[in-house]
Amino acid sequence: MSAENRITAAFSVPPELSDRRLDQAAAELMPEHSRSRLQGWIKSGALTVNGENRKPRDKVMLDDRLELDAEPEAQVSWQAESITLDVVYEDKHLLVINKPAGLVVHPAAGHADGTLVNALLNYAPEVENLPRAGIVHRLDKDTSGIMVVARSLIAHTSLVDQLQTRTMGREYEAVVVGTLTGGATVDAPIGRHPRERKKMAVVPTGKPAVTHYRLVERFAAHTHVRCKLESGRTHQIRVHMAHVKHPLLGDPVYGGRLRLPKGTTEELREVLAAFQRQALHARQLTLEHPETGEILTWEVPLPEDMEHLLAALRQHVKDLDSHEF
Template sequence: MMHPDLEPDDYSDISESRVLTAPADVAGQRLDAALAQMLPDYSRSRLTSWIKDGLVTVDGQPALPKLKLWGGETLTVEIQANPDEVAFQAENIPLDVLYEDETIIVINKPAGLVVHPGSGNWSGTLLNGLLHHYPELKSVPRAGIVHRLDKDTSGLMVVARTLQAQTSLVQQLQARTVSRHYFAIAQGLVKRDGRVDAPIGRHPRERTKMAVVGTGKPAVTHYRVLERFSAHTLVECKLETGRTHQIRVHMAHVGHPLAADPVYGGRAKLFAPEIMLALEDFGRQALHAKKLSLVHPASGKTMTWKSPLPADFEGLLAALRVEAGADDVDDDDWDDDDDHDMELVYVRD
């Protein structure tokens, strides 16, 4: 079946059906060993994974790797491209480009878009879309991506269009001179502004999660209270470092996990019925990358971009304000205190 997200021309390299007849000299061998002999271009582990995934049939029936062959059987194998090859297929995925020049691209990533191909998401990613819209990125490592946002986090990302620009941006990230500000809705009433300096690494038991652990990498997050509701707080978070899930882990660490976070949100809490419904409709961690500042790799000018809150985030804020009896507030009323001496590129109202 053709992948629904791929153009027809992209699909030809992903899979093909191969029909083979087991020769007499494989008699008594396991299916996986026999296939390794019949298809020497593919590793035995890869062939075994295809068998387990039901991509190999023996006389029209799925089989286990340990099935013994006696020669003469008809084997049908659905050859799958290496995931790394599929990952770098160009796909016509719409991109919300806020700014571009010959050196960099600034994108407003929607929630739900995976940034880089990986396990379970080998296509349909931002990287695939970048390769379609900017074919020259095939010559830049990771298609120019220098930092990531979680799948369900929305907001600003910068992409390098040249190797020189990528090197500059990576150096800026390492030197912590790239400024990244996020808006987040935290559970509970955050009493005051704060700073979290706690190392982050893989969770010791749940390997799909991150956690504050002594053996982790250094991680620093600053947070500032913007608005309080009945049982939630809108905060602005500024990153010094860029660890995986950093804001989500750090805010949970200080007792204020992000609203609607399915991984770090903790035990389900009871709020007012209208808030419970709003959180259910929101369906993702309440986190948006709102502001990005960096030194342009070519011009040397410090530039800043701001992204308006997406509709679902605005809707959740509206529900929280109504329930708390607060007035509606324009998110741009919160003046930044570090925009001086910067070229401000504020795109799209």
């Protein structure tokens, strides 16, 4: 098998992972691979420490060199399904799609089929041989917008590196509760909620997370913002905006109950009550092509439900203004 078709990676153990088990450190450094697969590679000698074979439970030390050189094998056992994909761009290395709200990315408990992975296995069967079927970053089920999927090992390695080095640019649009007076940066670590394990939260022991946001449009009791990520933590924008007391409109997990602004018209009341997802859309994606090195940018427009929401919020401002005279 040619070198370019092998799964390779190399890392030096950073201070925060020193004295951790080898399988735990590997999972932190290579989150795109499952823990069980990493343990298998350690046991087979495909994943070494300083060129030597180790056991999964062996401790690693600062600056130890972890090297992976493994043959690809079928990584998934899910079924291909004929599910329509909105393809924005594709070549032999990349598949860029516009994910609709409501589509789950990965099969899991409660969502064994009907997911993006099932659709990918039908549209691009070669992703079966890639870690996590070529998916290197996710969007929540009810977040819409642009995603990139690797179609080759070269692309997978490159995209994971771009995510880890924060060179992949991702911009989102959101509607938050409350009126913001300006943009800002939220720099707060995110980890598992200490009591509600299905939720994430800003916690001192969390992983570093940085979100920049700026104003697009301000309404009577809501604000349309654009967010840019420096990191890619689970639920990052949702957690960070809730942390600064401006949760995403419609967020069932971090937004609390629906709060209607003063002077809400019946029309706006109906629109807000009907918007049953977090108002979050991945608008723009910028990355370096894994083969050519070209910097590519794609942008997808807001979906119809968010456009309808923004139109209703604008109309509410007009209605309030007209009542002042």
